[in-house]
Amino acid sequence: MDAFRVSERGNARWAYRPGMERATLPRGLVGRSLIAAVLFAVAVVPGWTLGGLIESWTGQGLLDWLVTGAWSGLAVRVLAPYASYRPRDGWLGVVPLYGWYLTCVLCWRVALLPFRDWEPRADEMARARWLTGDLLGYWRADAGPVRVATRPKAGPRTR
Missing domain, CATH: 1.20.120 (Four Helix Bundle (Hemerythrin (Met), subunit A))
Known part of the structure; x- marks a missing residue:
């Protein structure tokens, strides 16, 4: 943890709480x-x-x-x-x-x-997500490996 998240800035609004992250907004x-x-x-x-x-x-x-x-x-x-x-x-x-x-x-x-106001290419769609709420109209496609769901190696098969 860094000092910014642990320290308070005079009121509880700036105090760090678990699970609380800084929200990023698109540039103006x-x-x-x-x-x-x-x-x-x-x-x-x-x-x-x-x-x-x-x-x-x-x-x-x-x-x-x-x-x-x-x-x-x-x-x-x-x-x-x-x-x-x-x-x-x-x-x-x-x-x-x-x-x-x-x-x-x-x-x-x-x-x-890291925001996008254009639709990702077909090969980028696996890691892209359409944002909602205040960020409606933007995409976010963070860099990183594309995770593909695979079947478990062991276990019973259900039909």
């Missing part, structure tokens, strides 16, 4: 937008910078586009598994302009994690 629009913008800058600006440097060294604009597209494809490849895209969709990130759009979508999705 401003927080999500800021995180998505920072993620996009981290994912794309180094490619733009590297492409610009290569163009200034070689004088070939096409090489700039190739390096920028390759960097964008790498960013899509890294972000894809967190946002319900397949890692092989990184090849779509190489396409000029579409790669930046796809990076924007992935950054917007990753900025909301």
